[in-house]
Amino acid sequence: MTRPLARVGIPGVPPRQGITCPYCFASVAPQRILFRCRGQSGRRQGCIPVLDERLAGYTGSTAGASLPPAFAAPGRKGRADCPGCGQPTGNRACPECHNPLPSAYCDSPGRIVALVGAKNAGKSTYIAVLLHELMNRVGTELDASLVACDDRTIERYKRDFARPLLEERRLLPTTPSAATGPREPLVYLLTRTRSRKGRFSRPRNDSLALVLFDTAGEDLRSREATDLHLRYLEAADAVIFLVDPLELPGARPGVLDAVPGPRAGGDDPGAGLPGGDPAGDPLDVIARVTEVLRLRHGTRPGAPLPVPVAVALTKIDVLRPGLLRQSALHRSRSGQGVLDLDDRDAVNAQVRALLHDWQAGQLDTYLGQQYADHALFGLSALGGVPEEGRVGAGGVRPYRAEDPLLWLLYRFGMLDGVRPEGT
Ligand SMILES: Nc1nc2c(ncn2[C@@H]2O[C@H](COP(=O)(O)OP(=O)(O)O)[C@@H](O)[C@H]2O)c(=O)[nH]1
Ligand SMILES: [Mg+2]
Ligand SMILES: [Zn+2]
Ligand SMILES: [Zn+2]
Structure with a gap:
């Protein structure tokens, strides 16, 4: 069965009217x-x-x-x-x-991409690595610039993300809850210049506001989630949802023996207990996010939400090699500055199959019911299992970390999709 995301030339998500501030998420008329x-x-x-x-x-x-x-x-x-x-x-x-x-x-209404996930899902690590990839390898591939929108973002990225993880190779500390300290997002503008077909067309700049809150898991859990977090989700034009496969009990047999159980050794009181913390259940967190999105979109309970959702299994380096060998997820992306739709379909199908094997098919079913457009991914920010609070011996070697973002760029009409096999 072909899913909507696999079709070439699907209409993009319509841009919003006016501008949404990527800091406070107020909706602002241009003249104001x-x-x-x-x-x-x-x-x-x-x-x-x-x-x-x-x-x-x-x-x-x-x-x-x-x-x-x-x-x-x-x-x-x-x-x-x-x-x-x-x-x-x-x-x-x-x-x-x-x-x-x-x-x-x-000038051009940007889109806001929000990143969410339960505590320990790998958000902070992913933010550090994704931004680094966009500023370097992937940015070059896409001919895109990633620019921090304010000085605080530049400083915090260096101090809290890049220096500890990428330079000193230390794992990032657990993000404190918003209740204990003021939290503000890292705000970047990703801009691609694209030439347009047609004699009289001038190249066009498309931009995407990447608003990354390193939300502590608790902030999404509590009913009285801070106002800013709710507005963040409400304002999102797209969501990247991170899921830790180690939180899916059914995935255990597929995990390398060297990898400890859910949250073992962490500072969570429920660490290492079978089943972990029920509030960290990926489906629960997705359901809470969905509720918030429904507030903004005011859709009927049964009607699917128009917000594209990229759901990525993080830490796939913890899976036994046999599980991935000769599979789509095991291949690298071709890296041509386009979205390879055949590869996209194959990865989507493989992650779906993994979820079903792990008795987590509900997750996929729920997403299909709630969202008009969701896509499944598998990635590893670190590229290897960390040891004793540090990045593994080979350093940080991200694997398919940019895939969810490439798909969103494609959905927003900022990246072309191709079928290399010419089907
Ligand atoms: N094997 C593996 N472990 C990871 C990866 N990314 C994060 N982790 C582990 O997951 C823990 C939590 O990650 P973190 O980014 O702090 O999660 P957050 O609470 O969602 O911000 C880290 O301390 C690492 O031990 C990855 O790509 N591979
Ligand atoms: Mg964190
Ligand atoms: Zn504002
Ligand atoms: Zn003046």
Whole structure:
């Protein structure tokens, strides 16, 4: 049976109207987006920095919140003159939280991709590796740039993700719950320039806002999940859902002997207990996310949600080699800057078969009932089983980590799909 995702030329998901701030998720009409003075620099005249209380309120700190003033103005072609100093500026800011909005994001409504998963599913590790891949190998392959939208994102990515995991090869610490500290997303803009067919067409830039919350599992569990997390999910145009195969009891026989049981040795009180923590059950977490998405889309209970969902089994390096040998998941992607739809179908079918073998077919059935479009993936961020809190001897060797994102780019019309066999 052909699933919708396998068809070439399916219409893309329609873009939303107006702009959703990727920091506070307010929906903002384009004419309400603020400008921010560029300030003084070298010989350029401009306003001096002052504390931006709105921004400080959002970040929970005055550090980095002293900036030249933000102001409302009609603007022309994305520019306006600062009422304070008279200098022109093209810098934009959200009228609600005063975070910077990249002008490319203001020009073409970007899409927001949200990443979710239970505690220990591998989110932090995946974020570290996916961003690194997009900034390097995959970015080159796609001819795409990945740019952090603010300085805090740059600093936090380095300090909390790249340096410990990729440089020092230490596993990342458990993400604290949002209740214990302010959490804000890492916000990136992924931009691809694509030439268009036709004599008079100019190349077009397509951009995607990658908004990555390293959500602690508890934040999705509790009914009183923080407001920001709910808005994050409600605003999502697509969801990447990470599932740890070690949380699926039926998968145990397929797991290498060297790999400890669910959450063994972790700081979770339920660590190592058979069945782990019921609230971390992947189907439960997906169901909670689905409830939130239904609030926004207001669809009838039975009607499928239009949000594309990529569901990825993480840590597939823990599976016995025999399980993957000569299979789609064992092959590498061709890496041609396109989505290979034959490969996509094969991986989707294999992951579906694995889920059914593991008595987790319900997961697939549920997704099929709830979402108009879901796709299954298998990936490994580390590429090998970690040992004693550290990345394995070979270093970080991600495997198919970018696949879910490539599929979403394809669904958004930002990446071509091909069938190499020419069917
Ligand atoms: N074998 C293997 N283990 C992984 C991989 N990614 C994460 N892990 C393990 O899963 C644990 C939890 O990962 P983490 O990213 O902190 O999960 P989070 O709670 O969802 O943010 C890590 O400490 C690693 O032990 C992977 O690609 N392969
Ligand atoms: Mg984490
Ligand atoms: Zn000024
Ligand atoms: Zn905002």
